[in-house]
Amino acid sequence: xxxxxxxxxPVEKSRPIVNVSxxxxxxxxxxxxxxxxxxxVLFIVAPVVAVITLGFTxxxxxxxxxxxxxxxxxxxxxxxxxxxxxxxxxxxxxAIVAPASILLGLGxxxxxxxxxxxxxxxxxxxxxxxxxxxxxxxxxxxxxxHPTIGPVNNLLNLIGLPGPNWLGSASTVLYSLSMIGVxxxxxxxxILFLAGLxxxxxxxxxxxxxxxxxSPIDRFFLVTLPxxxxxxxxxxxxxxINAVKVFETVKTLxxxxxxxxxxxxLFTIYQEGFVYLRVGYASAMTVVFLAVLVVMMFxxxxxxxxxxxx
Amino acid sequence: xxxTLSFGRAFRLTLLSLGALIFLAPYIFMISTAGKAQSEIxxxxxxxxxxxxxxxxxxxxxxxxxxxxxxxxxGVVVCGLIFIFQVVIxxxxxxxxxxxxxxxxxxxxxLVMLGLLVPIxxxxxxxxxxxxxxxxxxxxxxxxxxxxxSVFAIFLFLQxxxxxxxxxxxxxxxxxxxxxxxxMRVIVPNAWPAITAFAIFSVVAHWxxxxxxxxxxxxxxxxxxxxxxxxxxxxxxxxxxxALMAATLIITLPLVAAFLxxxxxxxxxITMTGLKG
Amino acid sequence: xxxxxxxxxTKSFGDNHIxxxxxxxxxxxxxxxxxxxxxxxxxxxxxIVAGLEGADSxxxxxxxxxxxxxxxxxxxxxxxxxxxxxxxxLTASQNIAVPLAMRNLTSMQRLPMIGSLLPGQKAIRKxxxxxxxxxxxxxxxxxxxxxxxxxxxxxxxxxxxxxxxMVRQPGLFLMDEPLSNLDANLRVHARGEIVDLHRRAGVxxxxxxxxxxxxxxxxDRVAVMMSGSLLQLAAPEVIYDDPxxxxxxxxxxxxxxxxxxxxxxxxxxxxxxxxxxxxxxxLAPGSDITVAIRSEFLSIADMGTPGLPAHIERLExxxxxxxxxxxxxxxxESMVVKLAPSDxxxxxxxxxxxxxxxxxxxxxxxxxxxxxxxxxxxxxxxxRAHG
Numbered sequence: 001x002x003x004x005x006x007x008x009x010p011v012e013k014s015r016p017i018v019n020v021s022x023x024x025x026x027x028x029x030x031x032x033x034x035x036x037x038x039x040x041v042l043f044i045v046a047p048v049v050a051v052i053t054l055g056f057t058x059x060x061x062x063x064x065x066x067x068x069x070x071x072x073x074x075x076x077x078x079x080x081x082x083x084x085x086x087x088x089x090x091x092x093x094x095a096i097v098a099p100a101s102i103l104l105g106l107g108x109x110x111x112x113x114x115x116x117x118x119x120x121x122x123x124x125x126x127x128x129x130x131x132x133x134x135x136x137x138x139x140x141x142x143x144x145x146h147p148t149i150g151p152v153n154n155l156l157n158l159i160g161l162p163g164p165n166w167l168g169s170a171s172t173v174l175y176s177l178s179m180i181g182v183x184x185x186x187x188x189x190x191i192l193f194l195a196g197l198x199x200x201x202x203x204x205x206x207x208x209x210x211x212x213x214x215s216p217i218d219r220f221f222l223v224t225l226p227x228x229x230x231x232x233x234x235x236x237x238x239x240x241i242n243a244v245k246v247f248e249t250v251k252t253l254x255x256x257x258x259x260x261x262x263x264x265x266l267f268t269i270y271q272e273g274f275v276y277l278r279v280g281y282a283s284a285m286t287v288v289f290l291a292v293l294v295v296m297m298f299x300x301x302x303x304x305x306x307x308x309x310x
Numbered sequence: 311x312x313x314t315l316s317f318g319r320a321f322r323l324t325l326l327s328l329g330a331l332i333f334l335a336p337y338i339f340m341i342s343t344a345g346k347a348q349s350e351i352x353x354x355x356x357x358x359x360x361x362x363x364x365x366x367x368x369x370x371x372x373x374x375x376x377x378x379x380x381x382x383x384x385g386v387v388v389c390g391l392i393f394i395f396q397v398v399i400x401x402x403x404x405x406x407x408x409x410x411x412x413x414x415x416x417x418x419x420x421l422v423m424l425g426l427l428v429p430i431x432x433x434x435x436x437x438x439x440x441x442x443x444x445x446x447x448x449x450x451x452x453x454x455x456x457x458x459x460s461v462f463a464i465f466l467f468l469q470x471x472x473x474x475x476x477x478x479x480x481x482x483x484x485x486x487x488x489x490x491x492x493x494m495r496v497i498v499p500n501a502w503p504a505i506t507a508f509a510i511f512s513v514v515a516h517w518x519x520x521x522x523x524x525x526x527x528x529x530x531x532x533x534x535x536x537x538x539x540x541x542x543x544x545x546x547x548x549x550x551x552x553a554l555m556a557a558t559l560i561i562t563l564p565l566v567a568a569f570l571x572x573x574x575x576x577x578x579x580i581t582m583t584g585l586k587g
Numbered sequence: 588x589x590x591x592x593x594x595x596x597t598k599s600f601g602d603n604h605i606x607x608x609x610x611x612x613x614x615x616x617x618x619x620x621x622x623x624x625x626x627x628x629x630x631x632x633x634x635i636v637a638g639l640e641g642a643d644s645x646x647x648x649x650x651x652x653x654x655x656x657x658x659x660x661x662x663x664x665x666x667x668x669x670x671x672x673x674x675x676x677l678t679a680s681q682n683i684a685v686p687l688a689m690r691n692l693t694s695m696q697r698l699p700m701i702g703s704l705l706p707g708q709k710a711i712r713k714x715x716x717x718x719x720x721x722x723x724x725x726x727x728x729x730x731x732x733x734x735x736x737x738x739x740x741x742x743x744x745x746x747x748x749x750x751x752x753m754v755r756q757p758g759l760f761l762m763d764e765p766l767s768n769l770d771a772n773l774r775v776h777a778r779g780e781i782v783d784l785h786r787r788a789g790v791x792x793x794x795x796x797x798x799x800x801x802x803x804x805x806x807d808r809v810a811v812m813m814s815g816s817l818l819q820l821a822a823p824e825v826i827y828d829d830p831x832x833x834x835x836x837x838x839x840x841x842x843x844x845x846x847x848x849x850x851x852x853x854x855x856x857x858x859x860x861x862x863x864x865x866x867x868x869x870l871a872p873g874s875d876i877t878v879a880i881r882s883e884f885l886s887i888a889d890m891g892t893p894g895l896p897a898h899i900e901r902l903e904x905x906x907x908x909x910x911x912x913x914x915x916x917x918x919x920e921s922m923v924v925k926l927a928p929s930d931x932x933x934x935x936x937x938x939x940x941x942x943x944x945x946x947x948x949x950x951x952x953x954x955x956x957x958x959x960x961x962x963x964x965x966x967x968x969x970x971r972a973h974g
Contacts, residue, residue, distance in 0.1 A: 026410070026412040029412035029414075030405040030406075032406040033403045035405065036339075036400060036402075036418075036464060037403070039399060040419075040422075042459075043458070044433060045424070047433035047436040048428055051435055088460060111325060115323065118326075120573070127576075128333065129336075132565065133536055134518055134520075135518075135520055135536035135561065136536070136557075136561050137558070139543065139554060140336045143551050143555065144335070144336060151356055154480045158356075180617070191577055201670060201672065206637075207674075208685075209638070209659035209660055210664060211660075212690050226677075245429065247521055248521075251540075252520075270525075273434075274438065275523050283436075286435060289431065293428075
């Protein structure tokens, strides 16, 4: 577009009609885009700038004044046991939920794709958690995992195993939350993988058979896996970002406990910012959170550009 | 070939069925427990069919403690308003970016890409401060306004409009339509697949969102379904799981029912928004 | 012994009979084109020969090996697909190497990273690369070897697909409309190339196309298929000049062959409007027949000449020839006549003329569509029925 205007510049004087219609088009475009533009600035750009700025202040809600404190908030973050615990817990949670839900999603998609019977039933069954209210289903899980009256532990007792206090013990709470997280996201990943699988041209499988790929495993490595490359990169990014954003289950089931064993990033930000009202300090945490997201997205762009694009 | 297949198929079907059972188990227990009396919940949690049907009592309790109707209505109003604003604002903008030449297109594209990176969690602190100082907490405005702009909607529609033939728009212009007329009478009627896909994405996201409502709403009158359930749990001392399951059942049902009825659209919608987002 | 023999192959999906017992033999090094309208079963037959689909019954033997119960990978056949089916994530050279790697490397050796550490694979890989480069050079695509399919033109992709098919020296070559995704110019050029490659490789080839001109110009023999049956398998000139079935006659040749439905008279003669054709042999009196003649065996004479009176409706000038569309006065049937431009001088739409057929070129087909050999003894003499 830039070189087009450059070329049309000298012609402008001799053919003013083109210029008028172009100017009209630009004016209409501005009018159509203006509401969106204003709202983006109002609700996205300005708050991001504000949160970065607030991160350098000691602003607390309820106090009318605040002052800039430089990197003091960030220095405090490094020493903050709760925040470090929170980062660590989020990392562990992500390290479990993302790979597990990706692999299970892929596995289920492959099984459903190669099966002719009951396809839509299985798809529905695995996808149902995605369409369900997470807060509500978390409540159901709380009942299922109840240490004494919960069906899971009753089932374990039947076969003679002692059931742990899933959500109530510091040693198991993060894994229990991870399990719920996996249960909730497998269906989403499955749907994306199913779409990726149906987009693979049938001819490629025929060609692979003719080229001597005898077993389904050979064809999987020759055709399926590489052709799912872009889908896999996308699913991976989405899964990681969604895992980093875990909040609902923690807020509903554990409130970060017991003993901060399930304290995760967004929950800590929520507590600092909206319960203790330390906006400046919570803003600094938010900047760290945002930085994590930016790094993930950037990694995806690079990976898509370099490896799996064809 | 057929021999190995039948063994493989049996294995595959078993695996899929077992998995499906685990995935559906919470729903089965939810429905079962919602009909059990307190005493039965404490004694035999593994029997699925209640010995006495306590559904009426549990549902009555659920409706009695928190106004379930109000919660669901709030959910519908908030999701509906958000969706309408998002579409009305995003479509003209996406059309201008896709089909019209203007100087700010590149800047706008950069803003959209930036916006895709920023979730509500990152902007909630300043927004909360702003809504607080404007005395707008506990209102539909606070629940809806931050989501009135969806850069994801702009992005999705932009992709969709770019694939539409330019000739269609040129023909409309020659027929004497204004640009707004083109958007309303040519673009929108042809963009229904993208609009439905986005509707599903948007409604699922905002129906389920807990973070922002939790921040701006403390008054039950404006609670959305997830927040209302949280209030209900807080009000519910002890382990009255029967009533709790009845409440979760009511709150989960609308979206699950919508999904079961329009499954194909849901899957298409998720695929479209998922793959392009 | 023939290089390929297909015996009585049938295939149906439910009540839909795709193939109704196809038998076909190919000699060593023969190029056979399977041609027919879409849905005639030609692609299904090809996929059954390839082993991509199973036949309901029948057998396939190639080079003395019974292929019927082998999977595609074991048949040593090569196939070029309409979509080319190149692996989009692999470069041209990797694409061409796939069949060799599948055959010569073990599944452990093919593993990425780990495979390259195993003993013995280095020499094999080197040999594969040599074969790939040789193949690429002979197809003049050696400059494309590092490109991925997405970075190539249609014609280049088609050559890479050919190279991948030929590199393993298959026992049988199958092509499924390999030219239909190319533009018209390139397509004519590629025809010659494929024939040339075929001659050099000397491998029996089955070539599926819906384009009769492609089939006639490329193949040693043409197999015409219609709705699951093989109507005729013969050399192109036989298919054209001596079709065994009315559908074959109609499918082959441009413009389409002229046909006139008629009935054999009580005396065994055939009446065409006001004209009677007297065959030497007798046709069963009262039977329905179709008389057909190709447009180049008709000529146009002035009104009053013995022949079929007609009016010119439209002329199409094609450079080296002129197509004249006429309507017979007596029965209202259309007749298309192909003339040299010099013979078409003075013809205009609306002009009444006489069409003169070359009698020995008239063909007669029975009610079931099969050719009646009676036409071979048609007299060239056309006598007036009335007046």
